[in-house]
Amino acid sequence: MSILTLSFTTVLVLIALSISKTQKIHLEKDIIIGVIRATLQLSLIGIVLTYIFKVDNWIITTVILLLMIFNASQIAAKRGGQIKDTKKTAYVSIFLGASITIAILVITGAISYSPSEVIPVSGMIVGNSMVALGLTFKQLNNNFKNKYQEVEIKLALGATEKTASIDLIRDAIRTGMQPSVDSMQTLGIVQLPGMMTGLILAGQSPVLAIRYQIMVTFMLISTVSIATFSGALITYKRYFNARKQLNRSMI
């Protein structure tokens, strides 16, 4: 695709702008900023990735991976409201999910630990974990606010903090994982995912593209489950104090 051809596709943005304007949705400014940011950010990362792929150094690759996790954890933590240390929790959880998944992919030979393979794969798993973890934090917070009476009754009956809040924890993990599970179930029927579409558009055979997509699907569900499980299990403890009482400032 030439730059000229690409520039013609801006017509598509004009459609979105005209809908926003005529229907008084008032998103024109955000759409324009979004288009500019997406173009600049992607162009910049294109240059950076070209350099990183060329250097092919595992230390630089790892630093990039850690930076991606750092950025994702900052955003996921925003959904945690007043929960303490969500940034740390998010970092640990996404790191755990991403590192286990990448390790399995590298050990099984599905990918090699080279920047051209690890960075795109990490982008997908870290991004998905970020969204899933954000949902988990938000749901856990809502659950504790809405169901603190149930938790307190269970504590009063002699339950441990974990036993008293296990239903709330499970629900929060389920909420975080649900979009990934739904998306997995509709693959190929409702949606043709980005990676597969990209490979086919770039001239790869659909069979190879599908093979990669299946790997991507498996790694996404694995990372999301590890990250949400870890995030919820670390976070629920913040709702209790050392005397196994509900932390009232949190609810």
Place this chain on the structure above:
Amino acid sequence: MINVEDISVARNHQTILKEITLSFKEGEFINIMGPSGSGKSTFLKLLNGLESFNGGVIRYDGRDILEIDPIDLRREVGYVFQVPYLFGEKVRENIEYPIKLGKLELDEDYVTEMLTSLNLKKEILDKKCKDLSGGEQQRISLLRSLMLRPKVLLLDEITSSLDPINTKLVEEFIKDIYKKYHITIILVTHSVEQAKRMGSRTVFFKEGTVFMDSTTEEFFSHQQKDFIKEFIES
């Protein structure tokens, strides 16, 4: 059995309880009364470790409760909340929950006996929680708290949302188990009439302090302090 010495509780720079000192003997049946916001429920939660305090000591059977694992304490000091929150789908789950926590065997005879005393049929255990009336829910929540056979039972306005028939049923049940199992009972109530019918001792809270501590008979005699007279007559 329970000694509360100089207990104070403050939240967000606001005093809820101030230098409370009270003793409860084993086998006593105590009413706790007082206006809304006087700290009654907070006080009750302190006794089974659901709330923390800022100063003072609470001793249970001579031991500082801060040295007792809160889980062990809560299994001996039962608590029934004002709102009968039943969890899970079936009523049975609520009855079995404390038993499973304590890794005990369900004593079917005990459950049957309790259900009969509560004027409930055994079939209720297989009903869905949401199908129960308010009165049935509160009776099940009472039974749930009794499954671990606590030595002390804390009751926080448990009949405030019940009709007179259910209130009478619950009151009779509490008096029955008090006589039969010699449980120490501390009942928070707003109802003057209920207090007369229930505990032999009445503690009156006002603005986070103990305003009066006497026998129930003396409490309702004609020599009360003006504030209590006003409270009783309101």
